[in-house]
Every structure is written in C-alpha cells, then in structure tokens.
Amino acid sequence: MSKCGRKKYIRTNLRQMTMETIESHQDGRVTDSMAEGGSAHMQTQTGQNSIPTLAQVATIAETDESAESEGVIDSHKRREILSRRPSYRKILNELSSDVHGVVPKIEEEKSEEEGTPPNIATMAVPTSIYQTSTGQYIAIAQGGAIQISNPGSDGVQGLQALTMTNSGAPPPGATLVQYAAQSADGTQQFFVPGSQVVVQAATGDMPTYQIPAPTTGLPQGVVMAASPGSLHSPQQLAEEATRKRELRLMKNREAAKECRRRKKEYVKCLESRVAVLEVQNKKLIEELETLRDICSPKAD
DNA sequence: GGCTCTCCGCGTCAAAGCAA
C-alpha cells in the first residue's frame, strides 16, 4: 500500500468513526434535526452529501449535552448550526464562554507576533513590514530605520543596507526610499499595507519607491503594490495576474497554517473535555452505587 | 545500511462561510 493509500485508509476509517458517532446520536435527542437532513450525511447547500466533520460532531455533542441540562432546545437553531461548516475558533470560543476555565479561548489574530516574518521578529518592533516580489522582507521601524531580510537566511544575516533620502522636495509626510534592485530583471515590487499604497518608480538604474504616510481611509491589510506605469500591455496584465496569484497563495499558505494550529488546539480542548467528563461520569456512577446500597440494603 | 511503516507538517486547490 502506498503512502497516500494508507493515508486515505486512515481518513476513511476516521470518517467511518465519525459516522458511527453521528448515527449513535440519531437514537437520541438530536434525531429530529438529523432527520431533517434525511440521513446521517450532512446535506450541503449544493445538494451534495458531505461527511460531518469533527467539529460538527462536537457541536452535536454540545447541543445534546445542553439539551439534557436545559431541557429546552431550539431545533431551528440546531439545524442552522448543523448545516454550517464549523469554525474552530468560533466553536472553541463558544465552548470557552460556556465552560470557563476548562476550555482555553483561542486568541484573536496576534498580528504583531504571528504576522511578523521570523527574521525580523527578533529585531526592533517595526511599524511596517513589506515583502518584495523576491520574498525579501522590508521592515520600517518607528525611527525610520529600514531593514531588509531574506526569507532563507537566519536572523541578521539577511539584512541589507538601505538608503533613505529626503532630499529634494518630497510631498508632506512622504519618505523617499531608494533601494538598489538586485534581481536579474532589476524589478522590485513591494507588498505594502493598504493604507500606504502609493509606489512610484524612477527610471534609471536605481528604482525609487515612494511610500507616503498613511493618510487615507483605506482598510488595513496587505495589498500588493502595482508596478509603476500603466498596466495595459498583455505582459503587464500577465505580471499583475501572477502577482495576484502569488499574493493569494501566500495568504492561503498562512491561513492554512493558522487553521491547522486552531484545529490542533481545538482537538486538545476536546480531549481535555473528554477527560473531565469521564471523571465526572465515574464520580456519578460511584455516587449512584452508594445511594443504591443505602436505599436497598441486602436482605440477610 | 537499507527498507518499510507511520506520523506529521506543508502547500495547494476547491468549496463553504461570511461580511460588506
């Protein structure tokens, strides 16, 4: 069996286990909501049968539990929950609001910490971080110092000197950045926050990029800076499409990492929850046995 | 040492979810 074959086998088993969990719930209190879908498979909006996810199972379990404790269930709400794809963050945060102290809350975006390239994280806290089309990171500190790091290098090794000029008559609030392009084609593009997108290049051997202070009301977020000049030629359009794709892939790469981290945290929380409930269950069984002994003494 | 198995993380794609 190949690697992928084995993985698929494991996944299939996981799905099977999940299905069994769902089916066991069909005998219980959530049967009405499950019956709406017609089967244990979730009915998606596109009409496809999809396998319920771990999170959905957890949601069902959570709903089941709350039904037991509160006795009142909004079936419509449950159907709504079951029909949606879950968000680990949301589920975990909801759990944490229900069970304080047991389930740690997933923190919102730690942008300062997680969004910072590893090579820059150990240096002075920058106010802006840009990425060039070649993967280099450019950090602009509050003092105006600019640092460039290569993604492959470690720490300060990737730093490159950068020349800043304020000569001439720059527009108010603008800082002129001169960066000697070292790529083969001599082109450099920056990814800059949306509120700071104005990039201007001078013709000649040394391209000049202008990054004014954020004065616009544009939403924050990393936006790829368009190369100077018009984008009307097919080649430029193709380059723009390529840049957009690279940006999308980069974002999705980071999103996937974050999603996996959340999923791991979510699974850990579920495991700890299981442990707590098992202990509770054991205690209740012992209590029940004790009460039985008291209420029905042996007739000797 | 080489081989196989198993686990893990990553990058990518596609589709669902969601907010404006």
Next chain:
DNA sequence: TTGCTTTGACGCGGAGAGCC
C-alpha cells in the same frame, strides 16, 4: 453579488522507529 476567509481534501517529503 462579490471578494475575502476558513477549512476539508489531496499529494508530497521529511523524520523517527522497527525490522532484516
């Protein structure tokens, strides 16, 4: 409706353990 985010699924490669 649209654009962005989130997440399941897939394939790949690396690492560690066990076996020969």
